[in-house]
Structure formats: C-alpha cells, structure tokens
Amino acid sequence: MRPAFSVILLTTLIGAGQGLFLALFTVESYATFKLLPASDSAFLAGGSLLALALLIAGLIASFFHLGQPRRAWRAASQWRTSWLSREVIVLPAFCAIVAIYGLIHYSGVNPLLATLPSGAALSLSFVFGSLGTLLAFTLFVCTAMIYACLRFLPEWHTPLTVFNYILLGGASGFTLAAALAAALLPERVGFFVGWAVLITLVGLISRLASLRRNARLKPRSTLQTALGIKHPRIVQKAQGAMGGSFNTREFRHGQTAFFLRNIKWIAIVGAFVLPCLLLAASGPESAAALATLAFFIQYLGLLAERWLFFAQANHPQNLYYPCIP
C-alpha cells in the first residue's frame, strides 16, 4: 500500500497522546492505592494538556487524508460495522475525557467519592481517569482493527497489529511522560523511565514477531486465481491505462527493496534500541535532555515503523498490474 503521511501522523500522534494519558493515570492509580506518594497535580494537568494537544494534532492530520473533509461528521454513522467509524466516535470522546481529567487537576476541584475498605480514596479524577483508560485502549483497538480487519491483507490481518498499536503508542507515551516528569516532577522520572523501557522492549518483541511473520507469509492469491486462467506463464501486455490510474498509484509504496530494508533498520533502531539506551543512560541531571531526546528519536522511529507497516501490506489488486514493480 502507498503510505499516506496524514494517516502515519494520525496514528503516531494519537498513539503518543493515548500513551501519555495512560502514563499519567498509572502514576495517579499508584498514588490512589498508596504505592507512591500523591503526585503534583500541576504535572497531571500539564501532561493532560500535552496529551490533548497530541490527540487534536492527530485529529487535524486525519482531515488531510479526506477528499471531502467537510463531510467528516458523517463518518460517525456506521459504528455497527466499520472500525473506522468507531475510531471517529471514540477519538473525540477520549479527547473530552482527557480535557475533563486535566481540568479536574488544574482546578483542584477533585471531590472524594468513595473510600474502599483497603483505605484507597477514590476521587473524581480517578473515575474520569479509569474512563479515559478504557477509552484509550478502545481507541487503540479501533485504530488497529481498521487495518487488522481486512482479511485479504494478511500482513495486517493478525492480532499482532493490535498489540503493536497498543505497545508502540504506550511506549512513546511513557517516554514522553518521562521527559515531562524530568521538567515538572523529577522524583517520578525513574518510575516513567522504567515503564517506558519495559513497554518499548515488549513492543520490540511484538514488532519483530510481526516482521518475521510478514517475511514468511505465502500469498494466497496468484495471477492465475486473479484471472482464472491456469497457466504458469502469463505476461501482461496492456494494463488498461496509458498514464497510470488510481489502481497503479494507491496500492504500491514505489520504493526499492533496498529502501525498505533500510527503513526497517531505521525503525528498529530509532523506535526501540536508541530510546531504550538513552532512557537507561539518563541520570538525575541528564534526565530532562536524554528523555526528551529519547522521545523525539522514538517518534521519528515510529514514523518509519508506521511507513513500513503500510508499505509492507501487499494488496491482491496488485496482481492485476504485474508490470509495475
């Protein structure tokens, strides 16, 4: 498939936003259950604002993918069948919850709603945080299922697609949380760095598994099944278009195998290896610089990873255009 830059930006930006929100709520849940001292609400409010900014930036990027962006509101109608429609509903809902969560911490209006027998005090922000967590995971699933549900694109049609979206979004979000904590809440940097490295490493395993799976896939369709003509040697003489068509442009990435191999290593090193090394190397003084650098390198690596994700999917309609490399 031809990777659309708007979709690459959408999936990576909202992934980082969702991951950042999950990181914020993780630290708040730890505090709720008295595993960590209560966090500074300025950090949670600032983090929510940053997460919201990422989500809205992703939403704006998605509009550039549309031919008729003014009709985008219609995309919420087919939630019964379309994962894209579900994503269109869940994304704004999640934005709203993140905004409310941030406002609660910014305003300090955070009444205690209940106290569990264990002594954990459940506040309003905990309720909205739990709701936001649910929506963040729902959004990850919706985004990934847009691709994973297409059964004749075997590179995408696997549960690994869903795991990758969750893990890679989570990894970049927790790395960003570490960078943010280095500026606003230095005593929690270690907490976020630990989580970020762990999620990045699990993400690396999951992504390598999907790369390995893709390399071993055997195409189910051939030119023979596409035409219904049983002959081992079929050569195309005319493709039905002189100057190319939508079919010759939309379904190929147009890059060489050499480029594809390089982008794979850029993605692996940029999205996983370097961020882990940078995060692991960060000390009390260097955390702000190293974690920030780790986030930006990881984000660029994820752009390459997402490009590869789209480029690797081989659409069966390409069988009708065997002349095009």
Place this chain on the structure above:
Amino acid sequence: MTQLALVIDLNVCVGCSACVTSCKAWNTSGAAGPLADLNPYAAKPSGTFFNRVQTFEIGAYPATETVHFPKSCMHCEDPPCVPVCPTGASYKRQEDGIVLVDYDKCIGCKYCSWACPYGAREFDELGKVMKKCTLCVDRIYDKSLPENERKPSCVRACPTGARLFGDIHDPNSPVAQAIREQGGYALLPEWGAHPANHYLPRRKTAMHIHEDELERADNPLLIDSELPSPSLSEPSFDDVASW
C-alpha cells in the same frame, strides 16, 4: 432475490475497448457529474474509469494465446467494501444487488478501495470521492428508453456480444445459463466475497479425425476402392464398373 451482474465471455472479447469508452461516455455525462479526465491529450493521461480492459499473453511463443480481460466492479454478493465504509455512502441495494456509492455522502477516505480485493473502485480526483461501476443504474430502469436499450452502456456497446447482463439468481436467465453451461467462474474465489460478475473461459473448438474415418474400416467389400475397368466392348453398370 435479484442479483444483477455482468457475465464476460473471454472467448469472444477482442479487446476493442468499446465497453471502456461507452462506459466513460455514459457515466461522465449523467446526473452524478463528470468523471475525472486529467491530461487527456498530454503525456500522462489519467482519469477515472469504471471499466478497463487489460491484455495478457498466456504461454510462451509459439504456443501463445492473447486474452483480453475487461474488469469492473464485481457487485459482490458479500461485498467487503460495504461494511468498512464509515459514512454508509457505500451500500448494496437489496432489490437488485447492485453495489453503489452515494457520492454526496462519501468523504473520500479511500478505505473501501483498500477493502476491495479486485481494485474495482477508483478515487475521482475531480469530485474527491470514490467512484465505481453502477451497472448503469440510471439506464437499466429508465422507462423513457426503449426496452432493448435498458442495459448497461458497456453491454450495448460490445460489438462481439462478449458482455451478458442479467439476474444471475434467476436460473432461467441467459446469464445464469451461460455460467452453468459454459463454465462460468468467479475471480479470486479464495477471499469469499462471492462476486456476482462471472467470466466465461476461453474455449477451443478442435476437430478430431481418427484413422478409421480416413480409411473406412467397416467396408469389407471395398466399395470405395477403385472399381474394375472392363474393356469397352463389355457392358458397364453403375457402381460396378469405373465408367
């Protein structure tokens, strides 16, 4: 349940592209607005077509065969493009099985084209929406046309009659009979979309002549062989003498 569809006879198609041009002419002139036609007379012409004819060479010279292969929307019985549409712009009509796009609802996200294994949908760079074959839905029910003209434009244009149109669910329709009796098949059957359009394969009409047909084995009297030639003075009879 009616399922309108095209049946394309690859044995008859000569690859003239009359179906392509007549389709474009009809569908660019209708109420749905023009189909994009970018650089039509320049080096890289590119436009939106609902139907294209490709040409394939089967086999290696000298044992080659040329197959002209028209392809348009298959109007699948279980269309994978329809459930993925986020706006409901893509839909399958219950009454006749035609898969259509509502150009006023389409947001041009191209997701349906990713979900179509046949590459039957084309994004229109002019209208910024997804377009595809409508089976000339604005023709086939048009009561102002004479009844024999209520067919898709491509079917009417085909000079060799390679394109049949009808209800494949009606066992007595010419299309259903053609599929049944002439080995009609579907493209990419492995994906389970159950395309309604079918193709009739290339057929060879070969004549087999056996040895005993050249030299009659069942002729012990050798009636066909040369007859005796009696001298001119003797009487001659038909079938007994050679003159």
